[in-house]
Amino acid sequence: xxxxxxxxxxxxxxxxxxxxxxxxxxxxxxxxxxxxxxxxxxxxxxxxxxxxxxxxxxxxxxxxxxxxxxxxxxxxxxxxxxxxxxxxxxxxxxxxxxxxxxxxxxxxxxxxxxxxxxxxxxxxxxxxxxxxxxxxxxxxxxxxxxxxxxxxxxxxxxxxxxxxxxxxxxxxxxxxxxxxxxxxxxxxxxxxxxxxxxxxxxxxxxxxxxxxxxxxxxxxxxxxxxxxxxxxxxxxxxxxxxxxxxxxxxxxxxxxxxxxxxxxxxxxxxxxxxxxxxxxxxxxxxxxxxxxxxxxxxxxxxxxxxxxxxxxxxxxxxxxxxxxxxxxxxxxxxxxxxxxxxxxxxxxxxxxxxxxxxxxxxxxxxxxxxxxxxxx
Ligand code: HEM
Numbered sequence: 001x002x003x004x005x006x007x008x009x010x011x012x013x014x015x016x017x018x019x020x021x022x023x024x025x026x027x028x029x030x031x032x033x034x035x036x037x038x039x040x041x042x043x044x045x046x047x048x049x050x051x052x053x054x055x056x057x058x059x060x061x062x063x064x065x066x067x068x069x070x071x072x073x074x075x076x077x078x079x080x081x082x083x084x085x086x087x088x089x090x091x092x093x094x095x096x097x098x099x100x101x102x103x104x105x106x107x108x109x110x111x112x113x114x115x116x117x118x119x120x121x122x123x124x125x126x127x128x129x130x131x132x133x134x135x136x137x138x139x140x141x142x143x144x145x146x147x148x149x150x151x152x153x154x155x156x157x158x159x160x161x162x163x164x165x166x167x168x169x170x171x172x173x174x175x176x177x178x179x180x181x182x183x184x185x186x187x188x189x190x191x192x193x194x195x196x197x198x199x200x201x202x203x204x205x206x207x208x209x210x211x212x213x214x215x216x217x218x219x220x221x222x223x224x225x226x227x228x229x230x231x232x233x234x235x236x237x238x239x240x241x242x243x244x245x246x247x248x249x250x251x252x253x254x255x256x257x258x259x260x261x262x263x264x265x266x267x268x269x270x271x272x273x274x275x276x277x278x279x280x281x282x283x284x285x286x287x288x289x290x291x292x293x294x295x296x297x298x299x300x301x302x303x304x305x306x307x308x309x310x311x312x313x314x315x316x317x318x319x320x321x322x323x324x325x326x327x328x329x330x331x332x333x334x335x336x337x338x339x340x341x342x343x344x345x346x347x348x349x350x351x352x353x354x355x356x357x358x359x360x361x362x363x364x365x366x367x368x369x370x371x372x373x374x375x376x
């Protein structure tokens with residue numbers, strides 16, 4: 001994880017990110033032409049899922065363009081059945097009975113995923129044997145190359161590879177899509193902030209080309225909006241840890257083996273740490289702001305008042321990738337469209353009950369073309 005989604009390897013995949021972003025824009029331009037609304041969350045999840053699938057197993061996706069949505073369906077099934085398993089079914093004496101049948105459905109979907117990944121791995125191996133390797137390497141190529149090295153100190157198994165992909169599909173798709181969706185929702189509720197962002201993009205990028213990844217370091221207000229979105233709507237509202245030695249925190253005894261939850265949602269709303277915490281205020285993250293939080297390096301996870309990517313050994317390894325996609329997609333959505341919400345002046349941000357902090361209601365809105373780079 002520490003090699004695959006950072007630095008030069010991440011640069012190798014830039015064409016995938018650009019192509020998939022153009023596909024998203026093309027679909028939204030079409031909706032705009034037809035005067036149709038879009039479920040922005042669904043569009044964004046399709047984007048982040050296609051990007052990750054193409055980085056992971058791009059060669060198979062070229063041959064079977066439906067593969068990303070097939071994988072997504074399996075993952076959605078797993079999430080749905082797992083969410084329906086009640087606490088008593090997982091931990092209580094009734095767990096063996098699986099009264100709802102969701103346990104069986106979950107297991108059967110996981111086996112389906114296993115078979116699909118096994119087939120994909122075999123196809124890669126057959127290509128290797130038949131010497132019909134296509135140009136460029138994706139993450140599967142890199143992992144299979146490691147898998148074939150028998151003398152390595154730490155041997156990668158087929159199960160490791162399948163679980164590795166399962167983890168990045170779970171951890172990388174919805175988190176990135178939700179961050180962009182929440183940002184758009186906040187911009188809809190704060191049109192003055194949207195206008196200020198558009199002015200920044202126009203002055204840095206101009207008005208005849210699309211914002212690109214290399215522009216992001218020159219767009220401090222865009223970066224501040226992303227940080228403020230992650231402060232108010234963290235994708236990981238509860239970080240989970242297991243204590244490995246007896247400890248005392250604030251007078252509380254935490255025993256080795258105890259499981260603890262760190263409530264990031266509460267920490268980023270604590271008025272002792274943040275001024276007017278309930279207000280969406282990207283300016284607080286500009287370097288000259290009096291709160292002085294503009295300097296926080298939120299990817300390193302060393303400032304415990306703001307840990308959108310967690311901290312330490314289990315911190316998010318996909319942060320660089322997630323941030324590149326979030327910044328450029330948000331920039332492009334603001335540059336290309338005016339957004340109108342059906343019958344509403346202000347969006348009500350309701351969250352689902354549970355661990356994820358996701359939006360309870362879909363963000364359905366009309367994209368109205370403001371700038372079309374395909375015509376420029
Ligand atoms: C804006 C986007 C994202 C956000 C806000 C986010 C946030 C997080 C958070 C809060 C954690 C828990 C960290 C901890 O407990 O200390 C996490 C873990 C993780 N994330 Fe992300 N993430 C994002 C994108 C991604 C992407 C794109 C990938 C993969 C390409 C990814 C892969 C992972 C993995 C594998 C873990 C588990 C790490 C472990 O347990 O060792 N994330 N992420």
